[in-house]
Amino acid sequence: MRMRKKAWARPELAQCPYYIQDPRGMRGSWLEWYPKRRPLHIELGCGKGVFTSEIAAANPEINYLGIDLSDDVLGVARRNIEAAFEQAGRTPDNIALTAYNIELIGDILSPQDVVDRIYINFCNPWPRTKHHKKRLTHTRQLEKYKRFLAPGGEIHFKTDNADLYLATQRYLRESGFEILWQTKDLKAEPDAIDIPTEHELMFAAQGIPIKAITARLRDPVPDPAKDSGREDVQAIREELEKLGYPNTL
Template structure:
């Protein structure tokens, strides 16, 4: 994916610390304090332009959401949406998910969303896939006991790889759909990529897996 450079992005992000949390490593272990309530916390790794989490936060005001996106030129689009909606149960982090345990304490998160992650199809890039075992180790550490990962993609190869990775890690598969949109689930919040791919007729794959 080629990203359009937005030289103003950093200044825009820095001007809105109430939405994109600065120095999130200092908040480790105190995210319920950030939200000022004891509601469950769900995170999305690779938030992109934010459509999914904006929809989820509006649909579920009793759940706190944190969106993680490493590219400033992308996360500013999510920031613009969040400023417009001003949702108290959604925060954003401008950080790299490779260091997830730097920002969240053990058992601090209730669910992880992985939506349309980069498939990194070349074998030499396997370790970059967000369902590779080293990422699963981090998710397991920050998630509560029996915490879940909800995963969506249009990439069949990544989906098959991820199912194998989850199985090899000893996770429990609790839901799987090989054609999500045939279910006509009115609660399904689509990402920007999901809308784009489904309009082209691409099949959308989804699964829910749980750490034992």
């Protein structure tokens, strides 16, 4: 369900120091934008910012970026951020918001924008088969995330949708991720540390179990052929040096 237009949202965002109006212009320089260079975590589809505001206020040693398509919903997120940081007695210095289509995430994040963790909370399940590629956890999207996700970087995923939960496990494995942890009922996990989103609170009130997955990007498998080639080149270089030839390799 779409949020009603909020006349105050865009004017407030225009005056917000941590709202990025031109995210494409930030491509390749996100790490330098924050006052202090710290690990970068992003939430894709941050909505009203309930999750992002709480986790950013509680973790000053991490920089956060919340991305959503709607300016109106980000206006609400800004207010939630201000409230969360005021309660924490802090200035919002480790958080940024921007509006962009996540299907085109490569337009605003490059391999230089090293992201250590991605949060995907209650994204659209796109239940019709012909729309599955629009899912934020689909292999098509995961391949885009891998371009800027750090080696060993993580994806933290939550959903109320059983089909999306099962499909996401397959998508992750197909894209070279290792599933570290998963649950069909987050509330039943005694050791789970959870900051609920607005959707999570709504579904929990309806008695719908929350499914969750934590996955890590596997290290790339070494290519023996490439490694062998590098060793051959190095051996040739050494032989040329012994014979007194200039090293042109």
